[in-house]
Amino acid sequence: MGIATTCVLTVSLLLVGVFSLFAMNVEILLTSIESKNEIVLFLKDDVVGDDIISAEQAIKNLKNIAVVEYYPREQALEDYIKQMEGYESVFEELRDDNPLPNAFNIQIKDTSLITETVDQMVSFEFTDSVKAPTDFATILNKLKNVVSVISIVLLVALVAVSIIMISNSTKASVYTRRREINIMKYVGATNSFIRTPFFFEGLFTGLVSGVGASVITYFGYTALMDIITNDISFWEIIGVVEPLPFDNIKYIVFAVYLCIGSVIGAIGSVVSTSKHLKV
Amino acid sequence: MVELKNVSVAYNKGQNVIKGIDIKIEDGDFTFIVGASGAGKSTLIKLLLKEVDASDGSVMVNGYNLRTLKRNRIPKFRRTIGVVFQDFRLIPTMTVYENIAFVLRVINAPRSYIKKRVSYVIGLVGLQNKTKSYPTELSGGEQQRVALARALVNDPKLLIADEPTGNVDPELSHEIVGLLKAINQCGTTVVMVTHEHELVKHFGGRLININQGTVIYDDIIDGDDSYMEEDV
Known part of the structure; x- marks a missing residue:
C-alpha cells in the first residue's frame, strides 16, 4: 500500500470526521436555542404568601421540569419600565396599582413533551394562564429529528463510501503483488501467513492516515472557529453558546480517527487479499 | 506416489x-x-x-x-511438492537467495537451516555467483535454474x-x-x-x-x- 491509499484513507476519515463535528455543533446549537425558551406560568391574583411556595413545589413535582424561578409582579414591572427607556415616567404611576401578575419562569427538560407539561400546568388551581412557545418547540423538535436522521444517513453513507474507496485502493495495491501471493500459495503458505503482512501494512496505513486526518482536522477546525467567533461574533448575534471547543474533544477525535483508520485499513487490506488466495 | x-x-x-x-x-x-x-x-x-x-x-x-x-x-x-513453471514465476523484488529462502520461511524453518539449505540448492543448480542478483539481471536459463532451486529447497x-x-x-x-x-x-x-x-x-x-x-x-x-x- 502506498501514498495513494494513505491519501484516500485520510480524505475518507476527514469526510467522516468533519461531518461528525458539524453535526455535533448543530446539535449544540439547537440544544442551546431550546434551553432559551421559557414557559411562563401566571398566578391568579389571590395566590399569595405560602400559597406561592406551595405552587412552586407543585410545579417542581411535575416530571418534565428542569428549573422553576419565581418572578414577582414587582420585578416584572421594574423590568418592563427599564425596557421602556425614555418613557419611564408614563409607567411610574403603575407602581401604585401594578396590573402585572406574579409568575414563574419555567424551563423544561424535554421540549418534545411541552404540550403535555403545559396541560398539567393549566390544570393547577393557582394557574391563571400559561405562556409557552409550543409551536416553536414543536418546530425545533422536528428540526432536531430531521438533523439527527440526516446525520445518521450521511454518516453511514460516508463510511460506506470510505470503505469502497479503501477497498478499491487496496485492491489495486494487492493486485500488483498477486504474483507473490500466488507463488506463496504454491509453495504451501497458509492463508494467515500470507495475510499477516498485508494486515499489518493496512493497519500501519490506517494509523498514518488517522494521524494525518487528526492534524488536518485540528488546524482546520481551530482556524474556522477563530474566523466565526472573532470576526463576526456569529454566536453572539444568534444568542447561543459558543461552538464546541476542539480542546474538549481532541483526544476523542484523535482516538476515533486512529481506530477507524486502522480498522478500515487492516480489513480493507485483508479482504482485498482474499481474492488472490483462492489458488 | x-x-x-x-x-x-x-x-x-x-x-x-x-x-x-x-x-x-x-x-x-x-x-x-x-x-x-x-x-x-x-x-x-x-x-x-x-x-x-x-x-x-x-x-x-x-x-x-x-x-x-x-x-x-x-x-x-x-x-x-515442488513446482517449476514455464514463466519461472520469480518475485522480481527479491534476490536469487531471497526467492529461494522464502519457501522455507513460509514453513517457519530455522534461520540456520535456511542459510545452509539455500546455499546447498544454489550450488546444485550452479548459481553460486548470482545469489545477490535480481531475476531481471539473469538470463532465461538462469531464471529457470532459480525456479528449479526454489522447487527443490524444501526437499x-x-x-x-x-x-x-x-x-x-x-x-x-x-x-x-x-x-x-x-x-x-x-x-x-x-x-x-x-x-x-x-x-x-x-x-x-x-x-x-x-x-x-x-x-x-x-x-x-x-x-x-x-x-x-x-x-x-
Whole structure:
C-alpha cells in the first residue's frame, strides 16, 4: 500500500470526521436555542404568601421540569419600565396599582413533551394562564429529528463510501503483488501467513492516515472557529453558546480517527487479499 | 506416489476436460507428459496441485487423498511438492537467495537451516555467483535454474515441471532436463510436462501422451517416436 491509499484513507476519515463535528455543533446549537425558551406560568391574583411556595413545589413535582424561578409582579414591572427607556415616567404611576401578575419562569427538560407539561400546568388551581412557545418547540423538535436522521444517513453513507474507496485502493495495491501471493500459495503458505503482512501494512496505513486526518482536522477546525467567533461574533448575534471547543474533544477525535483508520485499513487490506488466495 | 483412478474433471456442466484417466507414477519415477494444446495437460497439473478438484474418480498424491483433503490441509500437502513453471514465476523484488529462502520461511524453518539449505540448492543448480542478483539481471536459463532451486529447497517428494523449457533455447533446455534427471537420480519423483518431442526422444524414459482428456499412450520410450503416431 502506498501514498495513494494513505491519501484516500485520510480524505475518507476527514469526510467522516468533519461531518461528525458539524453535526455535533448543530446539535449544540439547537440544544442551546431550546434551553432559551421559557414557559411562563401566571398566578391568579389571590395566590399569595405560602400559597406561592406551595405552587412552586407543585410545579417542581411535575416530571418534565428542569428549573422553576419565581418572578414577582414587582420585578416584572421594574423590568418592563427599564425596557421602556425614555418613557419611564408614563409607567411610574403603575407602581401604585401594578396590573402585572406574579409568575414563574419555567424551563423544561424535554421540549418534545411541552404540550403535555403545559396541560398539567393549566390544570393547577393557582394557574391563571400559561405562556409557552409550543409551536416553536414543536418546530425545533422536528428540526432536531430531521438533523439527527440526516446525520445518521450521511454518516453511514460516508463510511460506506470510505470503505469502497479503501477497498478499491487496496485492491489495486494487492493486485500488483498477486504474483507473490500466488507463488506463496504454491509453495504451501497458509492463508494467515500470507495475510499477516498485508494486515499489518493496512493497519500501519490506517494509523498514518488517522494521524494525518487528526492534524488536518485540528488546524482546520481551530482556524474556522477563530474566523466565526472573532470576526463576526456569529454566536453572539444568534444568542447561543459558543461552538464546541476542539480542546474538549481532541483526544476523542484523535482516538476515533486512529481506530477507524486502522480498522478500515487492516480489513480493507485483508479482504482485498482474499481474492488472490483462492489458488 | 501419484495414483489417479478413473479421474474426470469438468469445468462446465457436462464438459469433461479430463475423461476417466488412470495414471500411476511410482516413487522415484521420471515421467514425461506430452500432448497438444488443450489436451488436458495443464488441468492434470492443476489436479495434482489441488488447484482444481476431480468431478469423478480418486486422486492420491504423496499419500494425500485429494478428493477428501480439507482446504486447511492444502498448504501442508503442497509442501510435499515442488513446482517449476514455464514463466519461472520469480518475485522480481527479491534476490536469487531471497526467492529461494522464502519457501522455507513460509514453513517457519530455522534461520540456520535456511542459510545452509539455500546455499546447498544454489550450488546444485550452479548459481553460486548470482545469489545477490535480481531475476531481471539473469538470463532465461538462469531464471529457470532459480525456479528449479526454489522447487527443490524444501526437499519435495514430487517435483512437477510444467513446460520448464518453454522459455529457454534448445541448448539450455537440455541442461534443464539434465538437471531434472540428476534430481530424479537422488530419489525425487519428477513429472515433466512438455510439448518438445525432441527432448523426450533425447532423454527417453516413461512417457504419457494425453489427447482430448484421455491417455492415449503410456509406456517407456527409448529414443523412438512411435508414441507420436498415436497422437491425434
